[in-house]
Amino acid sequence: MPRLDLVSDHLHPQAERYTSDLVKRRYSTRFNQDFDPSAPPPVPAVPSVGKYAPAERLPPARAAGAAPNFDPKALHDPNLVPDQYVAGTLGDATENQIRDFQxxxxxxxxxxxxxxxxxxxQNRTQFIKISKEAEKLKSEMRALRNLMSELKTNTTALRSASNKGEGGPDLGEMSTGLSKRDKRSSVADRTALWNSQMQALYKSxxxxxxxxxxxxxxxxxxxxxxxxxxxxxxxKARRAMxxxxxxxxxLIASRKKRKTEGPIDAKGPMSKMVADRCWSLLDIEVVDMASTGESSGGRNKLADAIMVRGGGQDSFIYRTEKPEDPEKKTLLLNVRKAVEELRKGLRSEMEANNKARETINYFASRDPGLLQKTELLETLSDVKDMLIEVDGKQQNLRWVESQMDELDIDIAVQEIEPAVARVEKLRGLARGLKNNVVAVDFINFKVEERCSKLGTVLIRELKTTHNEQSKTRRNVSWLTRLGFEDRAREAYLAARSDTIHKRARQCIFQGDLHLYIWQISFVYFMVIHNTVKCFQGCFPPPMMSTCVKWAKQExxxxxxxxxxxxxSTEKGGEVWKTCIDRAKEHASMLSEAGLDFTDLVGRDVDEQNSQQISAPAGDVGLGVAS
Structure with a gap:
């Protein structure tokens, strides 16, 4: 910011210096007027005073009458010295030129x-735009990550299919590698199949x-x-598993021989399986012992073996009964696939939780008032990504936030008409979402909060410009569209009451009671007349009863x-009658606005005097005759 205040502070001392200069010149030229030969020798020349000489750094003096040059670049100089700049710029300037410069x-x-x-x-608008772009980029990166995950899954499935083509393993009766006949598209059928498999496992x-x-x-x-x-x-072999x-x-189950207490059933199995150990796939590591290099010369021992490492220090080695059994390859492949699926599910769940927290943090950080709506926040976090239809397109709740940003900008720069139109659009959108209660509550909460701010701005403007009918009509129209017609009516009538009291206080009693009553009655009834006429043109007809009630109270x-x-005057006397007649004369002007309060003027004045009713605190205080 240019150093304007520093420069302007030195303008007045410069003007004093210039005035002093003129006085010195006038006194120095009075001695040689009316030359007289008999007069004594002239006064010697006044020696020059060094401290009043202009400094070398100042610019050369300009011609008389030349206006000072205003250089904005000089004010941006961080090394600007205000005294020197003012002295150099306004050294020979007149008082008018100094004022022009100021x-x-x-x-x-x-x-x-x-x-x-x-x-x-402009910076705020750009910041909002950049925030939207960043949010869009974040969603695109999330979609890209999901696509990469799907690509990895498909690649693993293709590799699995190629391995199956080489080995052709048989997964057995309880494997979920379903045949073509058992492939189901129904989730219910698949769930029933899984339940039957688990029941068979529990039984065997x-x-x-x-x-x-x-x-x-x-x-x-x-x-x-x-x-x-x-x-x-x-x-060495320990037991069959x-x-x-x-x-x-x-699940690891040990195979044990059945006890033969009675005759042996040739059809029944000679051994039974008992569950021995069980690990979660995310807590263990299954290692192929053929790749460990520990089978030096012991092909038959470890080439067909695997090692299961638990979460602790324990590890167990298992070998297939048949050499080169394809069950080992199939088991290792299925373990990798199952672990990948589990991790993918955990990532999806974590992303869903993070997205829910991001949703809460996003909306709560933008609108702290939303923290009081606990149920609404919890619902938003559960819904994850809610879509609403806007003009035939699917939009999420972030779109609603972008509309709120535009509405905040319109309110901040006093663009009232676009702001009111946007409020009406969002309210219409909420009314159209009949089957989405959460979105309706969210939009209504956001809109009503901004609508309250906009209504406060308009009410303040209405109170300021209530005496201008065109502006009053415009402000009342906006407030009516926002649903604040009651607040507009109350604010307008309250502002007009304040105007009556203010104008009445300006009427000061100076001894002439007739003149004072004439002034007071003119103020009251003229303002009431103008208020009723403006109210009829700005407010809807059903509200006219409120204006009539207000006029009667005034x-x-x-x-x-x-x-x-x-x-202090006699009832029925000349002074009393004159004052009453003047008041009723001014009250008759209300008939032009459709009101007739002439008979109401002066009614029950005697009763009020006898009861000594004092005027309200807001009424006339300086005009009391007593």
């Missing part, structure tokens, strides 16, 4: 302030339900068949003032 400085200061305000508004493996209680979506991925558990140190892979767990207030002024 006016130029003030005008330049006002222009700079206007530009600063415009830059502030004892104590399996203790490790794997029935849960929605849990199902058997692969029955990996018989395995042998090896000792970790010696790699059976491995079952589920979508979220790995007439009664005038009667209170009249009673106080006539309290």
């Amino acid at each position: 006016d130029q400085l003030r005008s330049y200061k006002q222009d700079a302030s206007t530009k600063l305000q415009q830059n502030l508004l 493996v004892e104590a399996s339900q203790k490790f794997l209680p029935n849960a929605p979506g849990r199902h058997v991925v692969q029955n990996a068949g018989p395995w042998i558990e090896l000792d970790n140190a010696t790699y 059976q491995i079952f892979l589920l979508n979220d767990h790995l 007439v009664e207030a005038f009667n209170s003032v009249l009673a106080r002024q006539l309290s």
